[in-house]
Amino acid sequence: MHTFLLLLIIGTFLCLYRVAMGPTPPDRAVGIDTIGVMVVGICGIFGIITGQDFYLNVAIAWALLSFLGTLALAKYLEGRGFDE
Amino acid sequence: MNSGVTPYILISIGVAFDLVGAIGLIRLPDVYNRLQAATKCVTLGTALILLGVVAASGWSAMGIKALLAAVFVLWTSPTGSHALARGAHIAGVPLWSGSVIDKYKEDTGR
Amino acid sequence: METLKRRLLDMLIIFVLWLLLTWSLDLQGVVAGAILAVLFALVLSRLLPPHVERLFSPVRWFWALMHIISLAFWVVLANFDVMYRVLHPNLPIRPGIVKVKTTLKSDEAKAFLANSITLTPGTLTIDIIDDWLYVHWINVHESLEDTEAITRDIAGRFEVTLRRVFD
Known part of the structure; x- marks a missing residue:
């Protein structure tokens, strides 16, 4: 299990490279969105390693908040208000 | 916890897809192609990892929560990605120079 | 009558979702879930999807x-x-x-x-x-x-x- 965790963290750092180097703002937004989904998987593996189920609560809340953050970023890129 | 081999298979496939998505995010040339790789691979990869958690913990609090998280990821991730794609197009990010057609620009003019 | 039925259905669905998410049956949690379900169904009725009855x-x-x-x-x-x-x-x-x-x-x-x-x-x-x-x-x-x-x-x-x- 710890190997999987290590591999996922490497994947997260690959996304972080795109966030740091992305030539345009949407590239960075895509990187952030991808990291958000990957962290949900990391929380799941943490849950297996420790055997405690509150990591899955963290996963659900993280998925929700990262989705909202992605929508807010997308609306910001469109240059419109949040009501539409 | 049961100690079968199914969770390991599911989680290793999921982690492999996650890594392919991350590599695609780095290698592909423009934001739309990156979004394709990132969305497809990372969504299915994470869903498979969560299904592995379900297989490992079975009919318990952890299993049910992991199942709900998997459904939620499968539902929201494509939605978020096409919001981002539309935002990028409206913000004026050009397609990669090797692209062959852009009907959206022809029809909406933005 | 029709709207009342829909509100009750919304409440039921939110309540079941709450029970799945907490996955415990102790009294405090269930009561809190019931109160939240009623509040959500009344306040957010405009945002919930129409045609919930199709779930059945x-x-x-x-x-x-x-x-x-x-x-x-x-x-x-x-x-x-x-x-x-x-x-x-x-x-x-x-x-x-x-x-x-x-x-x-x-x-x-x-x-x-x-x-x-x-x-x-x-x-x-x-x-x-x-x-x-x-x-x-x-x-x-x-x-x-x-x-x-x-x-x-x-x-x-x-x-x-x-x-x-x-x-």
């Missing part, structure tokens, strides 16, 4: 199951497709944005069609304007102007099941 139709559930099975097949195929394109040293891509006409009517069906298209090989929905879906395709065919063939390739495989689930 077995025929729709059957077609939803069919849709999920075909979607699962295409999603796995899509992942191997991306794997091939990403790991190939020459990056064999030929991207472009094409448009696709859908025959689905309701908004929920269109939203699910857009999500399904995003998860299938090489395609990513960008926007929906009326009946037209704009789709970013990673490997556009030779026949650029043949909208019908493109529609059949991208959207046709899901419309049959989705129409029976939502319309």
Whole structure:
């Protein structure tokens, strides 16, 4: 299990490279969105390693908040208000 | 916890897809192609990892929560990605120079 | 009467979701869940999806199951497709944005069609304007102007099941 965790963290750092180097703002937004989904998987593996189920609560809340953050970023890129 | 081999298979496939998505995010040339790789691979990869958690913990609090998280990821991730794609197009990010057609620009003019 | 029925149904669904998320039956949690369900159903009724009663139709559930099975097949195929394109040293891509006409009517069906298209090989929905879906395709065919063939390739495989689930 710890190997999987290590591999996922490497994947997260690959996304972080795109966030740091992305030539345009949407590239960075895509990187952030991808990291958000990957962290949900990391929380799941943490849950297996420790055997405690509150990591899955963290996963659900993280998925929700990262989705909202992605929508807010997308609306910001469109240059419109949040009501539409 | 049961100690079968199914969770390991599911989680290793999921982690492999996650890594392919991350590599695609780095290698592909423009934001739309990156979004394709990132969305497809990372969504299915994470869903498979969560299904592995379900297989490992079975009919318990952890299993049910992991199942709900998997459904939620499968539902929201494509939605978020096409919001981002539309935002990028409206913000004026050009397609990669090797692209062959852009009907959206022809029809909406933005 | 009709609206009262709908509110009660909303409350029931939110309450069941709460029970699944907490997965315990101690008194405090259940009472808090019931109170929150009532509050949410009353305050957020405008935001909840219409036609909740369709959740109790077995025929729709059957077609939803069919849709999920075909979607699962295409999603796995899509992942191997991306794997091939990403790991190939020459990056064999030929991207472009094409448009696709859908025959689905309701908004929920269109939203699910857009999500399904995003998860299938090489395609990513960008926007929906009326009946037209704009789709970013990673490997556009030779026949650029043949909208019908493109529609059949991208959207046709899901419309049959989705129409029976939502319309």
